[in-house]
Every structure is written in structure tokens, then in C-alpha cells.
């Protein structure tokens with residue numbers, strides 16, 4: 001499973017928790033990115049502390065790598081998740097439909113491209129409105 005794809009359809013490559021982890025690891029695309037000092041690093045969907053996540057449990061029950069491949073998709077649980085207060089959740093259904101249509105690898109490529117700064121091409125985060133590397137204003141993309 002790619003570290004950038006959550007079972008629920010989130011693209012983790014644009015998440016501040018993943019970027020915090022990758023800064024610690026010295027991943028080049030993450031090292032210059034801004035993260036809050038108290039941000040906790042993400043250890044991924046398969047981390048011990050995520051074992052009670054409803055999407056991890058449900059996908060394991062269904063034997064699926066993503067909600068996109070579940071015969072019950074789109075179920076009530078994922079639809080409620082989409083409608084929660086965090087704006088980055090609002091794209092999970094469109095992400096999951098795209099994963100189902102195009103496959104995981106293609107979706108990951110598209111997302112990596114989508115989350116690049118339009119001016120300098122560096123990686124950016126979900127809620128970022130200014131590129132931390134070149135200073136370009138970035139329109140909100142969620």
C-alpha cells in the first residue's frame with residue numbers, strides 16, 4: 001500500500017502529518033516545507049495506533065486495499081466521513097471514484113501533479129495558499 005493513499009481516499013502526500021514524518025526522514029520534497037512545531041508525524045494507516053480506525057477495520061474485513069474497491073462503496077460510513085467539518089475530507093468520494101476508474105498508480109501520479117506549486121513545481125499541502133519555496137500565491141484546491 002502506498003504511504004500516500006489512505007483506505008478512505010485521502011491523498012496523504014499533501015497532509016501536514018505526512019510531511020512532518022518525511023521531514024524527519026529527510027525526504028527531499030518535504031525538507032523545505034513548513035509544518036507546525038506541534039504537528040504529530042503520521043505513521044500511516046497500518047500503524048499500531050490506527051488499528052481501531054473504522055476504515056482500516058472495514059477494509060481489512062472486506063479484504064480491500066481501498067474503499068474504492070469495496071462492493072459496498074459508497075457506503076454510509078464513507079459518505080458521513082466526506083461530510084465532516086474538515087474540508088480535506090470533502091474530496092474523498094471523488095478520489096475514490098477516480099481510484100476505481102483509473103487505478104491506484106495513475107491516481108497517485110495525478111495527485112502528485114495536482115498538489116504541485118503552479119509556479120515552481122514544488123510539493124504543497126492541502127490548505128497552503130502561498131508556496132513556501134517561491135512565494136507564489138496558490139488558490140485553495142479543496
Ligand code: SF4
Pocket residue numbers: 054055058059062064066067068070071072073074075076077078
Ligand atoms: S463498507 Fe464503506 S467504509 Fe467499509 S470498506 Fe466498504 S466503502 Fe469502505
Ligand SMILES: [Zn+2]
Pocket residue numbers: 117118119120121122131132133134135136
Ligand atoms: Zn512555488
